[in-house]
Amino acid sequence: MQDQADWLTRFMELVTVTGKVEVRCAMRVPWAIEYAQAGAQELPYHVVLTGRAVFENVESGATYDLRPGDIALLPHGSAHVLHDGSGAAPAPTKVHTSGSLLVNESGGDGEAFDMLCGRFVVAPPHDRLTRSYLPLELVVRTEDSGTATQSLPQAERLSRLVALMRAEAMDNETGSGAVLNALSSALFALTLRTAGEAGQARTGMLALAAHPRLAPAAAAMFSDPARAWTLPELAGLCSMSRATFTRHFQASLGRSALDLLTDIRMSAAANALRKSTSSTEAVADLVGYQSVSAFRRVFTQRMGVTPGDWRQLHRAAIE
Numbered sequence: 001m002q003d004q005a006d007w008l009t010r011f012m013e014l015v016t017v018t019g020k021v022e023v024r025c026a027m028r029v030p031w032a033i034e035y036a037q038a039g040a041q042e043l044p045y046h047v048v049l050t051g052r053a054v055f056e057n058v059e060s061g062a063t064y065d066l067r068p069g070d071i072a073l074l075p076h077g078s079a080h081v082l083h084d085g086s087g088a089a090p091a092p093t094k095v096h097t098s099g100s101l102l103v104n105e106s107g108g109d110g111e112a113f114d115m116l117c118g119r120f121v122v123a124p125p126h127d128r129l130t131r132s133y134l135p136l137e138l139v140v141r142t143e144d145s146g147t148a149t150q151s152l153p154q155a156e157r158l159s160r161l162v163a164l165m166r167a168e169a170m171d172n173e174t175g176s177g178a179v180l181n182a183l184s185s186a187l188f189a190l191t192l193r194t195a196g197e198a199g200q201a202r203t204g205m206l207a208l209a210a211h212p213r214l215a216p217a218a219a220a221m222f223s224d225p226a227r228a229w230t231l232p233e234l235a236g237l238c239s240m241s242r243a244t245f246t247r248h249f250q251a252s253l254g255r256s257a258l259d260l261l262t263d264i265r266m267s268a269a270a271n272a273l274r275k276s277t278s279s280t281e282a283v284a285d286l287v288g289y290q291s292v293s294a295f296r297r298v299f300t301q302r303m304g305v306t307p308g309d310w311r312q313l314h315r316a317a318i319e
Contacts (some may be wrong), residue, residue: 007198007205007209007215007218007219007222008189008192008193008209008234010219010222010223011025011129011205011222014126014129014222014264014267014268014271015122015126015129015130015267016031016122016123016126017120017121017122017123017126017188018118018120018121018181018185019118019119019121019170019181019184019185019186019187019188020116020119020120020121020181020184020209021100021101021116021117021165021180021181021183021184022102022116022117022118022119023102023103023104023117023118024098024101024102024103024104024114024115024116024117024169025103025104025113025114025116025117026103026105026113026114027051027084027093027104027105027106027108027112027114028091028092028104028106028107028108028109028110028112028113028114029086029088029108029110029111029112030084030086030088030089030090030108030110030112031083031084031091031093031106031108031113032081032082032084032090033081033082033083033091033104034079034080034081035079035080035082036175037077037078037079038077038078038119039077039109040075040077040124040127041121041123041124042077042120042121042122043074043075043076043077043119043120043121043122043130043188043201044073044074044077044080044117044118044119044186045071045072045073045074045075045119045120045191046066046071046072046115046116046117047067047070047071047115047116047117047118047162047165048067048068048069048070048071048114048115049068049079049114049115049116049162049166049169050068050112050113050114051063051068051070051111051112051115051224052066052067052085052111052113052115052139052140053065053066053082053083053084053085053113053115054066054082054083054084054085055072055080055139056081056082056083056251057074057078057080057136057137058078058079058080058081059076059078059079059080059136060078060136060137062136062137064137064138064139065085065287066082066155067143068138068143068160069141069142069143069265070140070141070142071138071139071142071158071162071164071187071191072137072138073120073137073138073139073140073188073191073306073318074119074136074137074138074140075130075131075134075135075136075137075138076130076131076134076136078137080117080135080137084110084111084113086110086120086244087246088107089145090108090222091106091107091108092106092107093106093107095109098172098285099172099176100176100177100178100180101169101172101177101180101319107183113258116165116166116169116180118184119314119319120184120185120188121256125266125270125302125303125310126270128263128267128302129263129267132155132255132263132305133204133205133253133255133260133263134192134204134205134206135200135201135202135204135206137193138192138195138200138206139200140155140158140191140194140195141155142155142156142158142159142162142194143159148193152158154190154193154194154197154204155194155197157194158187158194158223159188161183161190162196163187164183164267165180165183165184165273168180168183176269189312192206193251194232195227195282196209196210197206197210200229201251203241203251203252203254204253204254205218207253208249208252208253213238213239213248214238214248214249214252216237216238217235217237217238217245217249217257218236219247220234220237221234221250221257221260221261221264222264222308223285225261225264225265225268225288226265226286226287227288228288229257229261231245231246231257231258232233234257235264245257247256258319259314262298262302263302264286265289265298266287266289266298266299266302266303268286268287269283269284269286269287269295269299269307270299270303270310272286273307273310273311273314274310274311274314276284278287278312280292280296280307280308282297283295283307284296
């Protein structure tokens with residue numbers, strides 16, 4: 001899976017993602033929690049520590065049974081519900097603070113359930129990538145069976161990370177909040193890698209990266225987006241004809257290779273415009289455009305603002 005890892009490394013370098021653990025839910029049956037649609041740049045997630053729950057994505061209608069070690073991630077910020085599955089009216093809850101976390105506790109006397117809830121924040125305009133190329137929800141299981149570490153080695157690493165997050169949340173020692181947030185950022189990359197290895201996504205970047213023959217093309221575009229890639233060159237990396245490559249790439253990603261390359265280039269350009277004083281001409285050249293007018297046109301189409309307006313908007317936001 002080296003090609004997948006290379007793609008994910010480049011993706012994480014391109015997309016600024018920060019993680020924050022905010023709430024610990026210590027519930028007892030009967031309980032239920034509803035979550036509204038998240039903000040544009042927010043990706044909610046839940047990590048089950050103990051007990052079981054039913055997770056329902058309101059947008060997709062998908063339902064999952066969650067158990068200890070499971071991670072539910074919503075790349076589109078969809079409204080969702082978690083409950084105990086009993087169908088009984090939930091008991092009243094109370095909220096208090098413990099260290100850096102808010103703690104929700106229910107007044108029931110049934111089976112205990114414990115989870116950490118947080119969010120990943122994706123800096124604009126990169127939320128376009130997460131919503132365009134990641135599925136509505138990802139549920140990753142880290143403790144499927146005793147053979148999980150042999151069949152899914154990434155699941156073992158993710159399980160260790162979840163165990164460390166559990167310990168920090170339970171012990172609540174000095175600096176636990178900072179440690180939990182740092183672990184949360186690592187959780188994002190490991191969750192994507194584990195989901196890709198498990199073959200969860202039917203289309204999108206995870207499906208593409210997990211495709212044994214298409215992954216080299218994805219990794220190449222992320223590694224060197226400024227190169228004037230042609231379809232025959234990308235197909236050659238995958239040992240395919242142009243027609244076969246085009247067909248399989250479209251089926252796996254849901255978009256063409258050139259669409260992906262353009263999105264990568266525009267995200268890289270947005271970073272360069274935000275972080276440097278380079279001219280628009282220099283940024284256009286940096287991401288592989290010899291024609292500044294063509295760069296401005298494509299950037300405006302994808303981002304909704306001109307390169308100059310994007311730079312000014314970002315400067316105004318940080319001043």
